[in-house]
Each structure stands twice: as structure tokens, then as C-alpha cells.
Amino acid sequence: MHGRLAQWLKFLKTPVPVAPLITFRIIFGLLMAFSTLRFWWLGWIEDHFINTHFTFKYFGFEWVQLLPPEAMYALHGLMFIGAIGITLGLYYRWSALLFFLTFTYVELVDLTYYLNHYYFVSLVSLLLIVVPANCYFSLDVYFNPKIQSQQVPRWAIDIFKWQIGIVYIFAGIAKINTDWLIHALPLKIWLPPHSSLPLIGPVFNWEATAYLFSWFALFYDLFIVFFLVWKPTRLLAYLSVVLFHCLTGLLFPIGIFPLVMIGGTWIFFPESFHQKLLDKASNLFKRATFVPHKREDNQKVAVVKTPKYIAWILSIYFLIQLLLPWRYLLYPGNLFWTEEGYRYSWRVMLVEKAGTATFYVKDSRSGREGVVNNREFLREQQERLMAYQPDMILQFAHFLAEHYEREGVYQPQVRAEVYVTMNGRPSNLLIDPEVNLAAIKDSWRHKEWIIIAGREF
Template identity: 35%
Template sequence: MSICFLFRQTDNSALIVFRIFFGILITLEAWGAIFTGWIKRTLIEPQFTFNFIGLDFLQPLPGNGMYFYFFLMGCLGVLVTIGYKYRWSMAGFTTMWAAVYFMQKTSYNNHYYLLLLICVFMLIAPANRYASIDTRLNPKLKKANMPVWIKYFIILQLFIVYTYAAIAKLYPDWLDGTMPTLLMQSKANLPIIGQWLQAVWVPKVVAYYGIFFDLLVVPLLLFKPTRKFTFFAAVFFHLFNSLVFHIGIFPYLSLAFCLFFFPVKTIHKTFLKKKTFYKENQLEIPKNAKFIAVFFSVWMLIQVALPLRHWFINDDVLWTEEGHRLSWRMMLRSKSGTSTFIVKDKKTGKQEAIKKADYLSEKQQRRIATKPDMIWQFAQHLKKEYAKKGKAIEVYVHANVSVNGRPYTNFIDSKVDLAAEPWPYFGHAEWILPSALDKNKSD
């Protein structure tokens, strides 16, 4: 198939307006992390962070350094908004956000991953060709058009995200309302709406509205007769999520994506009336056309493949967590657990239970009980800490986990020395005990 269709030109109003919204949102994300205390809880209070395995060099700056780090990120967001030194500003923010994303998993969020993907997209998109300081300083940069692959990229990326989010909800605990009920119960203390969310019919509505919205929102936005109705449904859906679940900029970023679904003429008239409207529909094939086409194809193949990887790993991803990240498995399970780490001196045979509060923040202590990779990382951390004291140790873990209200069940093989275990990057950790999800739920 010819790649020429990717470079057919269309009006770029949607991209220009999206850049402005996107710049505002990433600024709010960065500076909001300062004022909400997220940085303090996640990156300053902990002695160390649970980075993505293999990226141990990514650790927070010492002292209050992360406050300055996020302040600088916010400044870069402002520069993206106004389109000043756009490539450098976007590259700086993308690099800094990627570092934050990979340096900690305690506050892991699928939305942070999506933001990283969109940052990469915005880095390569010609989003500063209008309404920017760059075009004021260099009028030759000004353009009213963009290649249609920009629009296709956003639509396909969103289709992958929402489709996998819908498919992941097609499991018993979501369909029978168990998980939505637990979600609503966790919000009982919200002012005004908290008690309303406890109505017996709310979890069922949340369950099936969530499935059908995720499954249909992109196709219905593409279909003209249903576009406006779907847009208003999206406004309700995302504002509800923002109000109830407090998930940062994601709801508003999702609404900003709708710019790419409406007719280019509509976006132009609504937001950029003074801008010349491009309607020639010319074909402009750049010198790096093949590279762009290959990048586009490989990117989408990876996005399709990553959420499928848990099917090739033993046991249930809801239990093992293996293959959960980077897979759009959003708000699908409620897990709680307990864990005890036993350190055994190899030389003397003496054993002691570790006081986790001496090493971990409160949030880290809650997360570590249900996340096998974090359990393994903490065992490795203890091994290194004791090695500094000249001691060689073994680390054994007693852990119990409850998934979606089920009884607490043994989670980790307590006979395995986790300090001596390598991490199975592409397979199953055999020291995770077999799934207990087939057991009856507790009353």
C-alpha cells in the first residue's frame, strides 16, 4: 500500500489549538504536583523510590531538588503553550517527564503513561506553525496546513487505549458490579455526592457505561450523526471521573483530543477565525516520508502488542500484576495485603523481622504488599543495605493478599530467598504462588 495518503495536507487548526490546551495542561500537571503535595509524598519523603526494574540510576534529586525540577517542567509547559523554542521546550519536558515516570511506581498511573506517549507525539508534530512566538520571530515557519497522519496518529492511539480499556473490563468482577461497588464505597466520604454514589444502582450504571463508553467513543466520534451526542457523553464521563476519582489532567486531556474528530472547518471557525483556512488538499511528501511511515507503523504495532503480553505469562494478571502496566487496565481491581520481610544472616543463621517503616513511606508500605515486583525490589534493597554493613543475608517474605473483597490468601512463596532470585523480565516469577481468584468471594 502506498504511504502517500499519510502526507495529504489538511488544515492544522486542531493541532494548533491542541498544542495550546496541551501546554496549559502539562503546566498544571507539573506545578500542581508541587502544590498538592504529590512531590513531597512520592519523591521527597521516601528514602528511595521503586523505579522501573533495570533503571536503578533514576532516583529523585536530593533535598528539595524535585521541587525545582517540577517548577522547571512547568516553565517548559508555558513555553510549549506560547510556542517559544517549541522543539527544545517539548524535548525538555518529554525527557523530564519520562525520567519521573520511570523513576517511581508507587504512584503509578496509566494516565502518566498516556501523557508520556502524547509528549513524544507532540515532540515530532509541527504544532508551532501558527499562534506561536516561533512564527513571530521567524515568519517562514508559519503554515496553515499539516499532514493527515497527525490526525490519524491521535485517533488510532485513542482507539487502542479505549478499546483495551473496554476489553479489560469484560471479566466477572466488573460485569457483576463487584469492582464498581468497591470503587463507589471508597468514595463514600466525598462531600455532597459521596452518599449518592452508594445507591445500589450506581455501580451497575458505572460498570456498563464504562464498558460501552470505552468501546464506542472513538467510532461514534468519527460518525457525523452521533458525534455531538458522543461529545456531550464524553464531557459527562470525564467530568464525573475528575470529580469522583481525582485523576489530574487526564479527563481534560481526553476532551482536548476531541478536537481531532470534528470537521477542520468547525475547529477553525470556533477557535482561529483570523487564521487562513487551508483547503487545497495537496500532497506534500517530505524527504523523510519513509522514516515517518515506518515510525508510525512500528509505534502502533507496539501499542497493540504491549497490552496483550499478559496472555503469554502464567496465571492471572489481576493476581500476579505481570503485564499490568502499559496495558490500559484502569481501575480494574481493589487489592489489599499484608507483608512481613524476614532477614536471615547467612553466617550466623540469625533471623529478624524487618520494620518496614524504617525504610518505606506509608504509601510505599501499602503498595508493596500487593505488588510482586516491588516486593522483589525491596528484598534487593535490603540485600544491598546489609551488604554495606558487611553482612550477607537471605530475604524471605510472608505475604497475604485480598483481591476485590476475596479472603486474604498466601501470595508469595515464603521458602524462597528473594535476595537470590533474578528478575524474570519476560516471564513469570515462580515464587508468586498460584492464583486464588477462583475462590469464593467473602460476604
């Protein structure tokens, strides 16, 4: 057993050509730079972070505060610089660290904007910090040729394949449920609104299309990584990556995620493909010094060593990645309804939910109870996402209790009547409307006040 492990570790440390990692670094850096500019240009920094009264916190990251407008813009500026640094391989590790920290900070500011693909970006940039992706075709090499190496230990490339694999496979596993497979929900709801698209539009009104898409997406997510790894199927698999992500990008507002996947999965292509790309790119620059050594010389170049602590950190990292999506099993009730253990698990575009949450604040002395106008404190998107997620409902209730106490309400009791519709079914109460939320503390434990009994799903 111990021998197997040692063999496996040895295998992971085998030197392999670095080229796939280099293209990955450049594509990721460029896309992130583009994404940051896009976010800025669309006015989303202002939409999300300026004139916002209240932000929803991540459990354990309550200390991450919304910063003043200038600082939010500055953070995005630094993020852009980090992304460019990653692309060029300039002060590479610092750039990756800068990008990781700024990007993650911005994400942590408000839980409202949690998206699986932002989580993915945070994770990839974290992984980029630990790999020597600047040891070839980078400005760091240009300025300091000594660090050049055309080979890296195998793990430095494979961790990205594993990460992508985890995303797809868990996204696939999540689709194994009655609504998705047997009822083709929510696609039966999501596709018809696209019937006005030119040419292919009418197809989205067919029931068959919703079934075809549901099942295709299931097989795609479950198996695509294996087909990408296996040489005979790789090209066809990649074509389906392009097809799949173009289609989802066309139909759903998922930003640059399709591009990230279409570019990111290049890492599954062989070294020769990447080397050709890089050779072409360096011809463009016509700077011999930029890529000082020809491929033939690479035997002489020392491989970057793998420190032991990196092995430990990565093992723990991937263990967490593999376990986290299963934590929902520790909670009772239907995961899609309660959302306990829902995040960080690659449950992507899986369920159609919407809610109306009406909060009531009661003065403990006078007994007078009033209705809250949520929009007084929340942005449209904050209200929309809060209205079906129990942990956010609780946070907002606590905010209301504090706010109205300051306004002179004596020991405010806050309750909420929350009706949620899921996959087109008639809406139902999500939580006990009589519970005083102000008296409840959030924790990892099951929220007893979620109504889970008697659900048909």
C-alpha cells in the first residue's frame, strides 16, 4: 500500500514539458483581465458595491467589509494588474497572489453575487500561485534566464485537470435527480423564452428539446473529462466542449464562463500542440531572448523541485474539494429546497427558484407589528437571491432587528413569510412564519425553522 503511494507520488513528480501550463496561464490571465474590464465597463462595480446599504456575509468571513467606492475601484484596478502579470509571467507569483486576493476579496464582500464560476476562478488562481507557470515564455524568464525550465513536475499541470474534472463531474452528479431527468425541469421553463431567437428559436418550444438538453448535459458533465483525457476521443470531446459552452453561453446569462471552459480545457491537449502554439507566438515577438532555449536543450535544464509542504497542502486541498459537495448528506430534507450545503459544490444552473419574502418587525412592548419594504435596504438582485436562501433570510432579519432597534422599536422581533416556487410548482412556505428570526444564531447545524415536511420533491 505504502509502495503504491510512493509510486503515485513519484509519478506525479515526473518531469513533463511545461507548455500546456504556459498556455493555460496565458489564456486564464487574458480572460481574467478581460473579465475585470467587462465588469467595470458594464457598470457592475457601481451596481454591486456603491450606495449599497447592506451586504450579505459569507459564514466565517463576516470581517470582509464593503470598502468605499474609490477602494472598490482600486481593488478592481489591482485585480486587472494581477491578471496582466499572470498573462505576461511578470513577477508571476506575486501577480497570481495579487489576483487571487483581490478577486476573492471582491467575491467575499457580498454573498449575493456568489457564482460557481467565480468560486472556480478563485480556486484556479489559488492553484496558480503554487505552480511555477513563469518558468517558460514569460517576462520573468526574460529578465532572469536562470529560472527557465522547459519541464515541470507532472502535478503542476495535472492539478488543473483535476480541478476541471471536479467541476464537471460534480455538476453531472448533481443532475441525477427526478426533476432534471424525468421532468426535464427546469429546462422546460428556461428554454421556451428563447423561442424568439432567429433560426433555432422555435425548437425551444418543443418538449423534446428540453429532454435532449437535460440528458445531453448530464452525459456531457459526467464523462467529458474522460473523453478529453483519452487521446482517441479528445478532438471530438473538445468539439462538444465548444458546442456545449457556446450553446449555454447563448441561452443563459453566464458571462465569460463559457470562454473560461473553452480555453481552460486546452490543458488536456498534448504538449506538442501547446509547443506549436508557443513557437508561433514567439515568432510573432521575434525576440530570441524571450524564449532563450530551443526545445532540444531542455534535457539540461533542471526541473523545478517539489517541496514537501506543497504536496501536503495540495492533498488537503483536493480532499476538501472531493468532500465538500457531499456535505449536504448531513442535512435532512431536499437539498434544492433547503439549500443547506448547496454552495461550493458545482451545482450549476440546476433549479428554477424564486421567492417573495415579507418581513414583519414587532415591537416587544407595544406589540405593534409592521411590514418591511425590502427595497429600502436591498438592491433588486440582493432581494431576489435572499428571498429563497434561508441563511440570507436570517442575516437580513438580524440586520432589520438592529436597524429598527436603533429606530426606536423596543426589542424588535422579526419574522418572515417566505413563499418560494421551485421548478414551476405552486409556491410554498419556506420557513416557519412564526419564528422570531432575531433570536436565532446562524451555524453549520440544520436550521430547524425551515419547513421540510410534506414536500413532494
